[in-house]
Amino acid sequence: GESVGLHLPTLSVQEGDNSIINCAYSNSASDYFIWYKQESGKGPQFIIDIRSNMDKRQGQRVTVLLNKTVKHLSLQIAATQPGDSAVYFCAENKGYGQNFVFGPGTRLSVLP
Amino acid sequence: GAVVSQHPSWVICKSGTSVKIECRSLDFQATTMFWYRQFPKQSLMLMATSNEGSKATYEQGVEKDKFLINHASLTLSTLTVTSAHPEDSSFYICSARPQTYGSQYFGPGTRLLVL
Numbered sequence: 001g002e003s004v005g006l007h008l009p010t011l012s013v014q015e016g017d018n019s020i021i022n023c024a025y026s027n028s029a030s031d032y033f034i035w036y037k038q039e040s041g042k043g044p045q046f047i048i049d050i051r052s053n054m055d056k057r058q059g060q061r062v063t064v065l066l067n068k069t070v071k072h073l074s075l076q077i078a079a080t081q082p083g084d085s086a087v088y089f090c091a092e093n094k095g096y097g098q099n100f101v102f103g104p105g106t107r108l109s110v111l112p
Numbered sequence: 113g114a115v116v117s118q119h120p121s122w123v124i125c126k127s128g129t130s131v132k133i134e135c136r137s138l139d140f141q142a143t144t145m146f147w148y149r150q151f152p153k154q155s156l157m158l159m160a161t162s163n164e165g166s167k168a169t170y171e172q173g174v175e176k177d178k179f180l181i182n183h184a185s186l187t188l189s190t191l192t193v194t195s196a197h198p199e200d201s202s203f204y205i206c207s208a209r210p211q212t213y214g215s216q217y218f219g220p221g222t223r224l225l226v227l
Contacts, residue, residue, distance in 0.1 A: 008153045034215060043118075043205050043218035044156070089155060091216075099146070100216060102156045 008087065010107040019077040023090035023103045028071060030092035034100065035064060035075045039086045047075070047088075077108075085110045115139050116208050118219035125196055126227055133191045133222045135206030141186035142208035146216065147179070150203040162189050196226045 013019045025033070031052040036044035050057045050064045050073075057064050063076040073090050087107050091100040115138040125131050135145060144163050148156040160176075162168040162183035170176045178200075180192040189208075193200055203223050207216040 032214075036218070041203075041221070041223070043116075043207075043221045046114075046215060046217060049215060099158060099161060104155045 008105055008107050010109060012109045012111055013080050014111050015080060015082060017080055019075075019080045019084070019108055021075045021077075021088050021106045021108065023073040023075075023106075025071050025073055025090065025092040025103070026101065027092060027094055028068075030094050030101075032093040032095075033064070033066065033073055034091045034093075035062075035073075036089045036091060036102075037084075037086045038089065038105070044089060080108075080110050082110050082112070084108060114210070114215075114217040116206065116217050116219040118206055118222050120222060121220060122223040122225075124225045124227065127197050128195055131193045131196055131224060133193075133204055133206075133224075135189045135191070135208070135219050137187045137208040137210075137217075140208070140210045142189075142210060143186070144209045145183055145189040146207045146209070147181060147189070147191050148205045148207065150205060150221075156205065159191075193224065196224070198226045200224065201226045 034049045035047045037047050038044045048059045048062050048064050050066050055066050061078045065074045087105045089105045090103040093100050117136045119134045147159045149159050150156050158171050159174045160168045160170045160181050162181050164183050164186050168181035183189040203221050205221040207218040209216045
């Protein structure tokens, strides 16, 4: 595989607060990015995507920011809820026909 | 839309037996399907990429004779773990991509435990 996570960073937030999950991607040629949410024992679930010709995209309670200068991607979750507790992965794609490369993931824990 | 199923969801088998896992795209045709392996607290590791009607492309370090992939139709891919051993115990996840470029949609995963 192309991505191996040796550890899983954890972010703990209070219920109702906003969460920001960060991801540094590896390839400056990557032009398409996706954030996935994975709950325990389940497959990853698509949350939101963004192409490199954009720097911000909003969904329902989620916003993805892309900074191509420093190769940084972030996922913002507004008013975090207990159901948001999961591991979040960013994935980058280098272009047409290429495979996605996944980041190591971040575990989000929502505190009551 | 874009639902991917996997069967079985979990399997326990004896060492030396072979296990087949099915991956189906339920409401779209998948030009490409992917098989991943995930160990606890780690990210997804791509094992192989398969296109319908052609041989799978395996990632470096993945034994193609050990992990047989068949992509017989635009909605079905199978992964067979041959002569499974305890070290093959893992969470296997497939994904499917409806177009050559774009999002991948994941199945719910199959947990394999080899005794």
